[in-house]
Amino acid sequence: MVFNGITDISALANLTEMRLLRIHLNAISDISPLANLTRLTHLRIYDSHIKDISPLSGLDDLVLLWAHNNQIEDISALSGLTRMQQLSLTTTPYPTSLHCAA
16 A cells, blocks of 8 residues: 555454555655554554654554654654664654663
């Protein structure tokens, strides 16, 4: 579902077994339906209109998140995602600090 002009992803909310999701290069601003996708391991949501990534805070299996080229200002929701291996937030304006446990 890449580069399709998608704005509404509410239909994805019940796909709870999904592990990989690529919805980048769209016009998505609300990612709250992704909060239910707790088995996601790979998520690509870059080049959209996303400001709030707090719905991702419970995605404990997430190992890859590409969310660059969005309007994300607060990344504190990611602080508990201890399995994260790849994180891209480049060109995101003024994100707050992310404190990782040692």
